[in-house]
Amino acid sequence: MLRNLLLATLLIPPLAYADGGKPILNVSYDVTREFFKEYNPKFVNYWQQKSGQTITINQSHGGSSKQARAVADGLEADVITMNQPGDIDILYQRGKLLPKDWQKRLPHASSPFTSTTVFLVRKGNPKKIKDWDDLAKPGVSVVIPNPKTSGNGKYSYLAAWGYAEKKYGGGDKARDFVTKLFRNVPVLDTGGRGATTTFVQRGIGDALLTFENEVQLIKNELGGSDFEVVYPSVSVLVEAPVAVVDKYADKHGTRATAQAYLEYLYSDEGQELAAKHYYRPRNEKVFAKYAAERFPDIALFSVDEVFGGWDKAQKIHFDNGGTFDQIYTK
Amino acid sequence: MAIARTWKSHSVLPGFGLALGFTILYLSLIVLIPLSATFIKSAELSLGEFWAVVTAPRALASYRLSFGAAAIGALLNAGFGLLTAWILVRYTFPGKRLVDAFVDLPFALPTAVAGIALTAVYAPNGWLGQWLEPLGIKVAFTPLGVVVALTFIGLPFVVRTVQPVLEDLEAEIEEAAACLGANRWQTFARVLLPALWPALITGFALAFARAVGEYGSVVFIAGNMPMISEISPLLIITKLEQHEYAGATAIAVVMLVASFALLLVINSLQWWVSHRHGRKQ
Structure with missing residues (x-):
């Protein structure tokens, strides 16, 4: 068993590269740790089934403005998940890392919950x-x-x-x-x-x-x-907006993965998980399911x-x- | 030419030119270039803007706290560091080597760890904080907490600069002073202290300089209230996080110039003291 595990760890990195599954970096704010800790493995599974690629997702957390500044200053995040649009607008204003109308690219002004x-x-x-x-x-x-x-x-x-x-x-x-x-x-x-x-x-x-x-x-x-x-x-x-950081995602060749990573937040699974972590889901069905128990009026x-x-x-x-x-x- | 010869004539080993060239290159890469970048960035502001940023009430309050708390911390360390060095050099006791090793811990510990540990201990529900709170002494989240953190990180400097000097001062000198009729206080004040002053001042200057720039440990224990417990380095970080790079470097320039001026004063004091002492001998 142990040997198999060891073998597996030895084998995974080269396989991942062979499949083109490059790691993506999600730069997020301070209190999303627990959510993404659970969301990331779910997405890795989903993406494996869908595209056959095994990817790793790296996380970075901290005060939102500090995190946004780190990306603006050159931390090469593939996706950024913040708690206010201003911190993503910065990426457009300084360095044009993504287009000005980034909020229009995903439903609900790019905020999945x-x-x-x-x-x-x-x-x-x-x-x-x-x-x-x-x-x-x-x-x-x-x-x-x-x-x-x-x-x-x-x-x-x-x-x-x-x-x-x-x-x-x-x-x-x-x-x-x-x-x-x-x-x-x-x-x-x-x-x-x-x-x-x-x-x-x-x-x-x-x-x-x-x-x-x-x-x-x-x-x-x-x-x-x-x-x-x-x-x-x-x-x-x-409203907690999310965006692909175009410049870095293109540089790393991870745009498709990054895009799917954010879109999956809007899926039933993603929304259920959000509700589980007490984020109010946008999906009305999911919201209604948990409203009485978790989201007081x-x-x-x-x-x-x-x-x-x-x-x-x-x-x-x-x-x-x-x-x-x-x-x-x- | 004549000057060049006197420079060189001090050394038996060749290679002065190469060594000096390398030193200047090294200092430029490591110190001068980053520092000049600070000045250049702050030059994006006009003189009026620069002045408005660096003399804002919040900035002034933060200089007072940063430099004041650093000075108090360094003074405390000068006193207690001297005592610690004295104990370590002049006496033998069980566990002495362990105590000696403890002195360096503030050097090695990541400052954030130090900050969190100090906060946990001094918070109103912490080990020490719960006893101090009923006495009306609040440490964590007040300027006093800043002093505590800066004293902690500055401790090794005085001990480590005074210790070797004290080791070189043989106990026989004290005995000789006693034989010549000096009482204990006179031995300390007239014989030992003059020899220790330069090292003590160096230690103070190092501890002070380190404390002025300290960020990691302070932000946890300070409470970070504008005008009250906000240190200048935090103000710089806050400005960076608001994407005001020029404003942040303006504060940095003020700290840099003030630190440089203070160190210059302290170093000339040290030179003066050792010079005076040297002439007396």
């Missing part, structure tokens, strides 16, 4: 955190990753802003609310996973703001009974609706001197 920002609180919810207002109260401590470096943090920021705009009106009122909320943030980690560690392992904060899938992962895998999930009255629709607004798109949101809120910087300099 969605998520939203929700709260995780400690057992029994001692600070009675029910909605966004409770996070901005004095004496409450909230852990959010840094919006400057993480898409996860950007969504939390925009979700709070969107809530305030709906409830109190726009402009200064929304800014005051978000300022109060961020004054309650004791640690700004650079990525979503770092924020999870701070909240769960270090015991900092009364609430953690992060993606629904991350919250459920913590609840189910990291000492679930110590935490409770809180769904606010309204939150932001997180929550009013969601998109970044396009409230902020007029990511470009605008980035300029007003996150660029130098934007509303986020003003929280700390005023």
Whole structure:
């Protein structure tokens, strides 16, 4: 048995090359580790049956903006899977690694599943955190990753802003609310996973703001009974876009594989797996199947609706001197 | 010509020209070219833009923290490093070699590991943090945490620069001082310390320089709040991640120039001290 295994490991690489199955690199954001760990073997199987090629898929994870910058600076990713389109637009703006209209190449603006920002609180919810207002109260401590470096943090920021705009009106009122909320943030980690560690392992904060899938992962895998999930009255629709990085995929001769890798995310298997990891699937049948058990009803607004798109949101809120910087300099 | 001869006449071995040429080439490739790239990139900004970036309140706060915490860490290390070196040179005790080896650990440990370990220990629910918290002392996620991390990574520098000098100072010198009527404090302050000053200052400068540029271990323990616990290297990384390369290098240039100026001051101090000491002898 052991000998066979050894033989197999010796044989696989040359065979793979003989079949033209080149490895592909998926550069992704911080909290998709568990999903792709399960998705990749499924796709490898599927692709083997379909094309006869045995491929390997390499993964890279980190704060989304950092990951996007790495690719823009020359990390030769075949596919990129981010949590906001801005981080893929960068690849067009710097170096034309893919076409400008990349979002039109796959259904649902190239985002095969969605998520939203929700709260995780400690057992029994001692600070009675029910909605966004409770996070901005004095004496409450909230852990959010840094919006400057993480898409996860950007969504939390925009979700709070969107809530305030709906409830109190726009402009200064929304800014005051978000300022109060961020004054309650004791640690700004650079990525979503770092924020999870701070909240769960270090015991900092009364609430953690992060993606629904991350919250459920913590609840189910990291000492679930110590935490409770809180769904606010309204939150932001997180659209996680994916794209083939044309320049590198062509250079590596992996375009067909890379394309299939992303399309498979939209298949029933891919969507089921997404639902299993608490990403909200786009496929309505699959969504309906899991909705009652996994995806509580929550009013969601998109970044396009409230902020007029990511470009605008980035300029007003996150660029130098934007509303986020003003929280700390005023 | 005459000058060239005096340069060469110091050495018995030939090859001065070749060796100097190689040194300059080596330094250029490893140090000068990357550093000049920093300056060139920052030159993409106009003078006004450059000034606005490097004097933004957040940037100023980060310099204060980076240089301040590095100085405090290096000072702590100068004191306790001297003590450690003293113990290691002057006394024998069981496990001495082990302690000696421990000193180098901060060199070898990946800084991220050090940062995570320190955070785990000093977090409010950590081994030390849970005892400090009731006393109102918060270490992790505050500027104090930055000092702790920078002290940790700077420890070996002072010990390793002072140790050999101390080894060369024979215990007989102390005995002679005692015979000549010096009390213990006088022996330490008048006999030992003057000989140790140059090494101590070098160790301080190395620890300080290392701490100013430290990133890996600090980001875990600092909390990274703008204006409070955000170090300059993190500000540089943040700017890079916003794709503001010129802004990032502008901050880098400020750190570079400030570090260079400070090291220059420290080195001249060291030269002055050793010179003065040398003349006295």
